[in-house]
Amino acid sequence: MTKEFLETLGIVIRDxxxxxNTVEVKGLxxxxxxxHNQRQEKRAxxxxxxxxxxxxxxFTAEHKG
Amino acid sequence: xxxxxxxxxxxLVETSGxxxxxxxxxxxxxxxxxxxxxxxxEAYEVDGLGIFSGIGNNMIFMPSEDLATEINYKYVGMEAIxxxxxxxxxxxxxxxxxxxxxxDPFAGLLGDDEDxxxxxxxxxxxxxxxEEEPKLSEKKIH
Numbered sequence: 540m541t542k543e544f545l546e547t548l549g550i551v552i553r554d555x556x557x558x559x560n561t562v563e564v565k566g567l568x569x570x571x572x573x574x575h576n577q578r579q580e581k582r583a584x585x586x587x588x589x590x591x592x593x594x595x596x597x598f599t600a601e602h603k604g
Numbered sequence: 605x606x607x608x609x610x611x612x613x614x615x616l617v618e619t620s621g622x623x624x625x626x627x628x629x630x631x632x633x634x635x636x637x638x639x640x641x642x643x644x645x646e647a648y649e650v651d652g653l654g655i656f657s658g659i660g661n662n663m664i665f666m667p668s669e670d671l672a673t674e675i676n677y678k679y680v681g682m683e684a685i686x687x688x689x690x691x692x693x694x695x696x697x698x699x700x701x702x703x704x705x706x707x708d709p710f711a712g713l714l715g716d717d718e719d720x721x722x723x724x725x726x727x728x729x730x731x732x733x734x735e736e737e738p739k740l741s742e743k744k745i746h
Binding site: 549579 | 636652
């Protein structure tokens with residue numbers, strides 16, 4: 540594997556996730572963008588916090604049957 | 605939109621300029637290496653993408669710090685806000701209540717004079733009719 544290939548793979552998956560697209564890698568699994576809305580959170584010390592929204596990546600592995 | 609394997613290969617060819625056959629070969633090689641590492645109980649890191657590891661029979665993926673930051677570029681500068689310091693709403697005082705009554709534009713217009721005796725203007729005096737009986741002239745007939 541070349542370094543150029545690995546860099547390109549990272550860039551392509553990142554760009555597609557930003558565009559809210561799911562990306563399937565055959566034999567490995569699927570990368571899916573997940574959006575989390577702004578939410579209120581109560582911490583252990585009793586303080587209330589408003590957490591900003593964020594996007595994460597959910598990975599589902601492909602199971603070979 | 606779903607990017608399947610063939611579309612992913614197409615995007616990799618467009619972005620890198622590498623031939624399609626070489627892309628497919630390297631992608632297969634990468635997947636095999638990741639699976640092999642996980643089957644041996646090891647984690648596999650792909651620079652710029654993240655770490656693949658296994659827990660039991662499941663494969664998990666943790667995105668790299670750079671990737672996690674880049675997909676959240678829209679929310680840059682937004683931080684958690686503590687909301688406990690919000691000022692309490694002041695309780696309305698009795699003095700304020702009195703003041704509100706003073707400002708009532710309809711105060712005194714309706715029902716305020718109920719306690720005061722009212723002079724009745726409804727007394728009527730009937731006019732006595734002027735009854736003048738017609739006077740009959742007496743004529744003597746001689």
